Structure formats: structure tokens, C-alpha cells
């Protein structure tokens with residue numbers, strides 16, 4: 001018994017020490033160094049293009065697809081939804097800084113009043129609820145189009161996710177997202193990092209695997225496989241399913257924390273959404 005207690009104290013000590021030293025900037029820098037050592041010919045900004053940073057052939061097809069961007073309709077529809085007033089006469093522009101234009105880089109952020117990570121998609125529904133409108137579904141349709149339009153107005157802005165160092169809850173949310181990325185799960189027992197860090201640039205069936213850096217820069221994405229635009233959380237769900245893990249809900253706390261970590265890793269890269277992928 002005493003021994004168990006003693007071991008628990010040591011385990012907690014280690015956990016606490018880890019937490020006390022959690023340093024997102026050191027994590028990000030370590031990842032940048034890791035990829036730059038492995039792929040010295042890939043420029044940092046290129047990681048925003050996902051697997052196309054590594055695969056010449058796929059890149060050519062992608063550039064052709066970008067001549068007639070398949071997400072253009074979503075941007076147009078999103079603009080229309082964005083500018084359609086709510087029943088009370090107000091609109092999305094009233095909920096966001098700068099009328100909601102060019103602000104995607106402010107998301108996700110840790111909201112101190114809520115004590116949780118707020119993503120852009122969550123904020124869109126918060127805006128609706130604050131104006132007595134029903135929340136929209138997260139995985140497809142109107143909300144994804146609005147997100148696409150808001151991304152489009154933010155293209156070229158630099159990702160600069162903040163983790164308030166005077167709020168331990170913000171750091172804890174980041175840590176939870178990081179743990180998620182590095183934990184093995186599902187019947188196949190794979191962590192996100194097994195595929196997107198260790199195996200980045202390698203082939204998995206028909207695909208090359210994108211790197212962790214840049215995975216958060218370009219959402220929502222039109223995917224040929226989906227035949228539609230979808231959000232980052234839709235992709236999280238699909239990667240969960242690939243390892244035969246039960247996918248979590250879009251905008252669940254776990255996925256928002258994961259987005260917080262993943263977006264921090266893309267700090268210093270330019271927003272380039274919406275985008276297209278196979």
C-alpha cells in the first residue's frame with residue numbers, strides 16, 4: 001500500500017513537472033526542426049499545401065484543379081448567407097471583430113469567460129444563438145459555406161495562435177490537444193503522429209501523408225472524395241475512422257483542443273483556405 005502511494009506521488013510529480021514545463025513554442029520549434037532536417041528542400045511555407053509539398057505528380061493535378069477551384073461555389077454561397085440578416089435584423093457582421101472580414105487567424109482561441117477553446121465554427125453558432133437563431137449542423141451545408149467565405153477573406157493572414165501564459169487552463173487545453181495527437185487509438189493502434197510525423201511524405205495506399213505543420217492552414221477543404229466542402233473536424237473524424245477508432249463529434253471539446261494544438265503548430269504559416277484536396 002505504502003509502495004503504491006509512493007509510486008503515485010512520483011507519477012503525479014512527473015506529470016506535474018511535465019505540465020509545469022509545457023512549452024508550446026519549444027514544441028513548435030522542435031517540429032519545424034524535425035521536418036526541416038528530414039526534408040531540407042521543402043520550404044516552410046510549402047507545408048501549408050499538405051501532401052502536395054512532397055508529391056510532384058499529385059501537385060500538378062492539384063494545380064490543374066485549382067484553375068477552376070471546386071470550392072468557389074461554397075465561397076459565393078457563404079457570402080450570401082453571411083450577409084443575410086437574422087430575423088431580428090442583425091447579422092454575423094455584428095458578432096465579429098472587423099465585421100467578420102479577415103479574422104480567421106484569431107481562431108481558435110482560448111476564451112477565458114467560457115474556459116474553453118472557441119473555434120470559428122463554434123463562434124458562428126454562438127453568434128446565431130445570441131441572436132435567437134437555431135444552431136446549424138457542423139459537418140455540411142450553410143455553416144461550412146460561411147466558414148469558407150470567412151477563410152477566403154482571411155487568405156494571406158498569418159496564423160498566430162495565442163496561448164495565454166497567465167491562464168493555466170489555456171495551457172491545459174493545448175496539452176490535451178497535444179496528448180490527443182500523440183496517443184495511439186483505435187483497433188489499429190495508431191497515433192496521429194505515427195502517420196503525420198514519423199511517416200510524413202511516405203505513401204499510404206494512393207496518398208502521400210501530409211506533415212503536422214500546415215494541417216490547419218486551409219480549412220474548409222473541398223475533397224473530391226467527399227464531393228463537397230468539409231471542415232477540419234470532418235477530417236479528424238475520418239482519420240479517427242481510418243484507425244477504427246470511434247470518431248468524436250465535430251466541435252466536441254476534445255476536437256477543439258486538438259485544433260488548438262494543431263493550429264499552434266502552424267503558427268507563422270499563412271492562411272490559404274479554402275483549399276482543394278483529392
Ligand code: HEC
Nearest residue numbers: 050051190191192195204207208209210215235239240243
Ligand atoms: C493511418 C494513418 C493516419 C492516421 C493515424 C491519421 N491520419 Fe490524418 N490523414 C491520413 C491520410 C492518408 C490523409 C490524406 C493525405 C494527407 O493529406 O495527409 C490524412 C489527412 C489528414 C488531414 C488533412 C491534411 C490536409 O492537408 O488537408 C488532417 C488535418 C489530418 N489527417 C489529421 C489527422 C489527425 C488529427 C489524426 C489523429 C486523430 C490523424 N490525422 C491520424 C492518414 C492518417
